Amino acid sequence: MPDYRKLGPDELRLGATSGTCFTSVTFDVWRYLPWLYSQVLTRGGRVVRAQVQHINQVLEGAFCEKPDALVICAGIGARTLGGVEDEDVFPIRGQTVLIHAPWIKECMGSKHLPGVSSYIIPRPCGDVILGGTWLYGDWYPKPREETHDQILEGAIQLCPELAPPEVLASGRTPTADDLKPLIVEAGCGLRPGRKGGVRLARDVVEVPNAEGKKVPIVYNYG
Ligand SMILES: Cc1cc2nc3c(=O)[nH]c(=O)nc-3n(C[C@H](O)[C@H](O)[C@H](O)COP(=O)(O)OP(=O)(O)OC[C@H]3O[C@@H](n4cnc5c(N)ncnc54)[C@H](O)[C@@H]3O)c2cc1C
Missing domain, CATH: 3.30.9.10 (D-Amino Acid Oxidase, subunit A, domain 2)
Structure with a gap:
């Protein structure tokens, strides 16, 4: 953190007993996310929007071709998404x-x-x-x-x-x-x-109706 320093007593506000200041970076998410999105598209990525009820729908290719791997970044949705249903979320x-x-x-x-x-x-x-x-x-x-x-x-x-x-x-x-x-x-x-913090974990999951085929799955939420 460049310029990091403790605030002096005359700089403290709202009755604070201590404070710090520093130089950092912030950015507009509403600008940054569309830019990231365009980076995915220009590198040949494709976006399919769908409400997923169970990860098996994705594994079976209900929304696009069958995936070689699955990364779960469902945020609060990880609590109810079938196949994940993480009650700690x-x-x-x-x-x-x-x-x-x-x-x-x-x-x-x-x-x-x-x-x-x-x-x-x-x-x-x-x-x-x-x-x-x-x-x-x-x-x-x-x-x-x-x-x-x-x-x-x-x-x-x-x-x-x-x-x-x-x-x-x-x-x-x-x-x-x-x-x-x-x-x-x-x-x-x-x-x-x-509860317990971010779930960042790797596993394999069986593709339904695919003769026991398994693909890697990465959990990244919470
Ligand atoms: C008021 C507020 C202010 C914040 N301010 C800041 C800030 O200043 N700086 C900062 O760094 N963070 C901030 N955050 C936190 C930040 O927004 C979250 O940490 C971040 O969005 C988490 O990203 P994520 O991708 O894990 O989850 P999310 O952003 O929640 O994304 C999860 C995605 O999964 C999709 N999804 C879930 N379930 C399904 C399903 N079944 N089918 C299809 N799609 C599904 C959802 O639609 C969503 O698009 C703030 C949050 C709030 C609420």
Whole structure:
């Protein structure tokens, strides 16, 4: 981590007792994933989209030709995908708020409550992700209003500079309400958690109706 150093007492925020700063890399997933996707296609890769109920459907060639190997990256889906059905997989629910604040150029984060912390991640396009939550075993798939307000409150306390420049210039203390006109969208997702950590393992699996033929299988999820 270049420029890594401990924060001085006058740099600490939100009553923190210690802190660090460093230079690192972040990237826009919504730009990066399409680029990766194009790399697969230009190297002769092919993408077939399908809802898989059981890995045998893939092994038997239900969606394309029979595979020589199978790599399972099903995330939270590994809990229910037939042939995997890993009960150790569970959701770690995360909620975020996306705002447009192109004047913010630095990430910031603070952990102050169990399951809730404030983080601020600017994107090159001027949008800034505000988070967030880490709620273990919480399956609720939509943003919750009370969490939304908590995220805005935590973000403005951690980083008053998020408020529009005219608010800062006015000299009054910025509040969560100053962020509301900047909101682009509320977000929510289920991170794939797993008791015992990531399952990264290799095995072989029998192809159904193929006279005992076996192919390698790699598990990579959680
Ligand atoms: C709010 C939030 C903020 C986050 N912020 C960050 C961040 O800033 N930085 C960071 O590094 N990470 C972040 N993460 C975590 C990151 O999103 C996950 O760690 C990552 O997406 C896990 O990747 P994965 O490929 O293992 O699983 P996933 O991204 O969940 O992909 C699994 C895929 O498998 C598919 N699938 C599952 N079951 C089936 C089936 N039966 N048939 C067909 N397809 C199936 C799913 O549709 C999905 O496309 C965040 C997560 C959340 C929720």
